[in-house]
Amino acid sequence: MLMADSIGTYLIKRLYEHGVHHIFGVPGDYVLGFDKLLENSPIQFINTCDEQGAGFAADAYARLRGLGAVCITYCVGGFKVINTTAQAYAEKSPVVIISGAPGINERIQHPLLHHKVKDFNTQYKIFQELTIASTVLDDPNKAFEEIDRVLATALRYKRPVYIEIPRDMLNQPGNRDYQWIPQTDVSDPTSLAAALEETVKLINAAHQPVILADVEIHRFGLQQALLQLTETTNIPVADTILGKSVINELHTNYLGLYAGALGSEFARQYVESSDCVIMLGVFLMDLNLGMFTAHLDPNCAIYVMSEKTSIQCHEYQGIRLQDFVQGLLQTDIRFRELSFSNSSKPATSFSPIPDQLITIKRLFEQLNIFINKDMIVIADIGDSLFGGLDLFVHGKTRFLSPAYYASLGFAVPGAIGVQFANPHIRPLVLVGDGAFQMTGVELSTIARYGLNPIVIVLNNGGYATERPLLDGKFNNIRLWQYSRISEVVGAGRRFDVHTESELEAALLESRSHPESFCILDVHIGSDDMSPALQRMTNELAKKIH
Incomplete structure (x- = not known):
């Protein structure tokens, strides 16, 4: 274990003790010193393609492990995780945002350093609005105490926190006489x-x-x-x-x-x-x-x-x-006989119709047969989520989706965080084509680290959940050959799916191929929608009419 003899090494030690064994991020010159400390520590630094991907991965990691962390450089990196931090705050996911920053001695006379916006505290002020606690480690005598205060707040309230490290403070020794005394938090x-x-x-x-x-x-x-x-x-x-x-x-x-x-x-x-x-x-x-x-x-x-x-x-x-x-659990609540008979349990078999074009409804019926106790479903926003509501998940905390903040692009990078948080479960990623075009590039990170999610792209030519609300050309996107991203990154199995029988074959082959990721480009009609979305649309229509 690292000796707590500097600000940087103490932060790493405390994160590791709180169960953070992976940190996601993108390097940059203001944070390279901390990245090097991580490289020589028990914590593995996971270098993603983009900071937003790192933020989503850290969020997913936190949802499974209880605490996650993302590490980025000043402003150009920090501002890219504003969205993911907002999501973590809204949905109570305790993520530690660690940002490098210009050194205190570099700030004398307010020079125009690269990445700077307005003043040196601009990024800090923004993250104060998005986190439950924040700090700038600019005082070696208080740095250890500030680290523990901020981490304890994240764990107590289950919300993100912000830690900024000026790069000339990183290797400064902290207060060697300091000892953290945990505060007891109990109900009245x-x-x-x-x-x-x-x-x-x-x-x-x-x-x-x-x-x-x-x-x-x-x-x-x-x-x-x-x-x-x-x-x-x-x-x-x-x-x-x-x-x-x-x-x-x-x-x-x-x-x-x-x-x-x-x-x-x-x-x-x-x-x-x-x-x-x-x-x-x-x-x-x-x-x-x-x-x-x-x-x-x-x-x-x-x-x-x-x-x-x-x-x-x-x-x-x-x-x-x-x-x-x-x-x-300690009270005398009386035991009673169950007063319901639920007939909505999932079917135990599915028979694909040969040459029948796939629909969202039939896709999710087939997925209900496919998923098992060793899988976790990660659903992006849109019909990936709405269709996923009818899935029957086999274990506790085996369905993740940003269903409150509702930011597109969570699912693919979320799979990275999930597999590092728990390498024994395999993600089934449900992502619309619009969301995939935002963060699907993180399949490169997935390939780099040898991860193996099964990624299902709902390819319906655009933002299909917006169309029932107000349609227009703005809901259309460029058609990609999504499965061919495997050729770009040089890894993975790819499947182009149009029919129910092709879907069945692709799922069976994906299950039997745990060595890498699998991507299924599932072609769906632009006006098709899940039963859940249809139910809500019908209900809202009653109010309108």
């Missing part, structure tokens, strides 16, 4: 006890209680506690778009995905007819609520997230989500 015991008591009374008195679990169950590592809660009480669980795969979706207590018109109709009717909805870590945002086609009665709701607890329209202060969920 009186408030927690009162909230749990009221919750148990409401659940036990309810005729049809249901658990609605969302993204914070992922972020705070509460998936196993959720599983224990449903199995010891027999209260069924529905998940949301952001929370998809908080529980094995083949579990007998799983109702389906609740997202208003976007989700399962069975889950929608069950949740909305419940007299006690236990919402754990739920974001009440538009996509989670099917563009507000959902109907949840606050008078029947127990709503607990990391920053708020309310029960039937009144609030409790000072309660952590983790303590509330763990507390429920």
